[in-house]
Amino acid sequence: MDAFLDKAKNIHTIEEATALLWNQISSPQDATKRALALSLNAHQNQTRKSGEPYIVHPILVAAITAK
Incomplete structure (x- = not known):
């Protein structure tokens, strides 16, 4: 798990x-795909203070939770 978290941090x-999220979910349900698409659309122009796209963090949390 530590190697996975180190990868996620980078x-x-x-x-x-x-890609990391889909690697953790072998057979994503349609609802999961729709939720990701909705989230990407809703947060498409938002960034964190670092300049990173806002949605990266929630996607990584989903990947960690799926692990």
């Missing part, structure tokens, strides 16, 4: 975060 893009 992810800063939506593409990397999404």
Whole structure:
């Protein structure tokens, strides 16, 4: 788990975060895919103080929870 968390800490893009999430969910349900799409749309122009897209953090939390 520590290696996984270290990997997650170094992810800063939506593409990397999404890839990590899908790696943790072998067969994502349609509802999960729709929830991600809705979240991406709702937060598309939001950034954190660091400049990182806001949605990266919630996606990483979902990936960690799925693990």
